[in-house]
Amino acid sequence: MTHPLFEKHRATLESALNAISTRGYWSPFPEMPSPRLYGETAPEEGKRAFEAHLGKHFELGQPGQTGWHGGEASPYGVALDVGYPVCEPDALIAAGLEAMKGWQAMGTDGRTGICLEILERLNRQSFEIAHAVMMTTGQGWMMAFQAGGPHAQDRGLEAVAYAWREQGFVPAEAAWEKPQGKNPPLAMKKHFQIVGRGIGLVIGCGTFPTWNTYPGLFAALSTGNAVIVKPHSNAILPAAITVRTIRAVLAENGIDPDLVSLCVAAKRATTQALATHPAVKSIDFTGGNVFGQWLIDNCRQAQVYAELAGVNNIVIDSTDAYKAMLGNLAFTLSLYSGQMCTTSQAIFVPAGGIETDDGHKSYDEFCADLAKAIERFLSKPEVAHAVLGAIQSADTAERIGVADSGALGKVVLASTALENPEFPGAKVRTPVLLACDAADEKAYMEERFGPISFIVKVADTAAAIALSERVVGTHGALTVGVYSTKQDVIDAMTEATWRSKVALSINLTGGVFVNQSAAFSDYHGTGGNPAANASYADSAFVANRFRVVQRRYHV
Template sequence: YGETADADGQASFKALVGKKFEELAQQSPEGWAGQEESPYLQDALKIAYPTFSTSTLIDRANQAFHQWRKVDAAERAGILVESLERIKFRFFEIAYATMHTTGQGYMMAFQASGPHAADRALEAIAAGHEELQRFPAKALWDKPMGKYNLQINKEWRAVPKGISLVIGCSTFPTWNSVTGIYGSLVTGNSVIVKPHPGAILPIAIFVAEIQKVLVENNLDPNICQLAVDTFDKMITKELAEHKEVKLIDYTGNSAFGNYLEGLQGKTVFTEKTGVNSVILDSAEDIDKAVANLTFSVNLYSGQMCTAPQNFYVPKDGIKTPNGVVSFDEFAQKFVDSVNGLVDNPKAGPFVLGAVQNKKTLDRVADAENLPGKVWLKSRTFENPMFKKARIATPVVVEIDASKEDVFSKELFGPIALLIKTKDTDESIALAQKMAMAHGAISCAAYTTDANVREKIADEMSLAATPVSFNLTGGIYMNQNAAFSDFHVTGGNPSGNASFTNPEYVTKRFTWVGHREPVKA
């Protein structure tokens, strides 16, 4: 990226703070608004974005749609890839924008909002382009009829659905949104991006770069619009319920996701909440396993849809080559490992980051009142770079397996529940039950027994939940890679769509065939 890329990106971000964001090519703003606050500074960014009424956004999206849908599919893909090339030069700026809207640590903010988000966007472009080529544009149908042949020219068109609404979340404003944005754009739909009011800037930079490339190609920048609103006057429902909106992508809580899925006449792609499990049966190296898991709990203070929550541990302990590690021994190792990372000044502040939403702090505090032994209370510490950063370290609570009502819901944030089960079979059964009933986006398992491994893989597959087995070292259950990991399966209540399977793009357009006899 160049020697000065980081410093340049930080300077570019600082230059945006306290000013109007005037990079968008959307003309004649009807107002200006912005309510973002840095979780590190606990102070408003005071960036104002152009705002538009729902009717203006829809009218412009409709007009732009009829231009964009007629652009050749390969040319659309080329324009979109070019936008990613431009965005690459703003990765560091986007990183600081992400830090100061979401609370992510610097390295995660850079990776997740920059190159990893761009990977997901490129994956969507590739998947869309591949599906658009699945059938030929035209063919000659020739049927022998005895003394003559019946010949018909046939053609097929991939017809986009129309206006696509992409609803962003506050914790991953680019990574969770770009797949829907680029998936809809590559298939010929116009897009309205409705970011979370608390995390606008990272995705605003993406949209600005998309619009610049559209304009350079003599296309309407309203093919991809940014629709900013405020906490006190949100336009999400107005947009979602509008009859002209045909596609909706959403990341967020299940209640609103279920509402969107229930809207008539819409094709909806959701990622909602889930209860992610860890099944502990046996381990080659229990200390490495614990270190890996506690890093996952600490990472971005547990504010990831893939973060582990329920740790199922047999009451008789976990088998290792050096003997059985009892439940209490495991719990103590877990606590010591959490504390070791938190108290490491070179790691703790940067791995945990800051808490995006004040409600998460309340949830962490409430977790200490759950019915069970509190092995570790949450605390705060001073980030050396940001004295006012909003910080909460993990809380660890022991829960009996009989208290399903306690652990059968997502407790978003740095909350780890150590659930004492009768045996591994009960652990598997509970993990599957939680996923089937309440959804799960990720699952981890530790076992040295091939038969147990297969049982876990089979049972969790029935719950449409991917399993990460025996992770140690630098790969964690929270992480999914574009081009080789599906993110959410669409097969349990945590979401109805998957990044990026064929259905994720094919539902954004319709195949229509025309035919005509060959003239003699």
């Protein structure tokens, strides 16, 4: 007697389980915002659904509401003016704990079926969510659709699949018979109940409000916990839409919708009190080191899954596809104006230059050629706007200014401000490229979030690999890359990444970029260096979110 929604989505779950085991390409959610795939009316309906939120109160029907709060400022300069319910955290916690009883009783299959139904419903809302993501984060449309919609749903589904697999190993009951020689065996019946640990708090970030929220949300939810989503103060709408849909699907299936709620807090102190509440047993966080470390230091009652800052880097030794390499790097550095936790910040180039299929290139030539490649890539305004999007925060804009001033290194390519004809208020900036020496560690060995990258001159390739390992080990990284035509260099870089524990992309020259990771195949973060203590997704991401309570008796 499994749950009807489990039966409905069983094939999807089985495909997801196969995908996380084989790690080939797979996704049930089309990544192209195509009417053919999502329905002829989906684009227009999604846009209208988004617009219907603007200037309104976003009703959620949550307990303990004391007022409304909003204030999101769109990087595109568009007025949003959405008000979100402000609720007493204690009321959300109490209601969530109460709702866990019914959720536990659904069992693993029931919870999994409902989570898969939620993901399908969110997928149908991909256009609406994409507009919300685009307008709150400054992402370009295509990225907002893909990363905000299907790719985020993929990561949510991935977490559900891992959670199902781990929970599925626990039998509901067992017959235990221990032989006693010539005497009758000792016989016991045992039952094993999977129980959630309590409240899962998921703290979103300002740049990827769904992609970085869904893994923790669905991991905690599908393992039997209540979830409170605390979105970034400037990217509430995508989270609010998500929470409303989840609450609707829960209610339709007889589960108290207060199992999942949105916590909008005007003050940092409210979030801190929530995060340290004894009932909060897990915290998923994406964001800066200061608050991340505060959570790790202060929320000792909870398991904290944190993605923090890092210094992603690339070692350039040699290439047999110089132009394609430059093109690949130009795209990586430009995409969403470098506002990705996976964007390369430091490019290590030997002082003696590199060998390429286009002849030897000196360090200075490489700098000039990469600058030209970026300029060329962004020379068409429609491409530039689609790729760059807009600058998400004033802090990032300020960092660009500092870099542009030459204070951090020689400016190889200055950032320019672009006018976006569709969104006159959009803050659009092209990447800034700096040259510096390996000794200038203060410049490049600290995350400078945004379109700011350093071409770092190192003694030679061996020194570059050693430097990459040290940077990752001490400051963290989600991604590193290497370009080389020599197997021994690739092997040395591979072994360095085993020690520093970071994902490596080798000789990317085609349509895959170092800052992109594909759900079900690429682990996002290893959990083994300072940039993240967990990975999307692996068994460790789900296994500690539930506990097994047994009971036994003689038979």
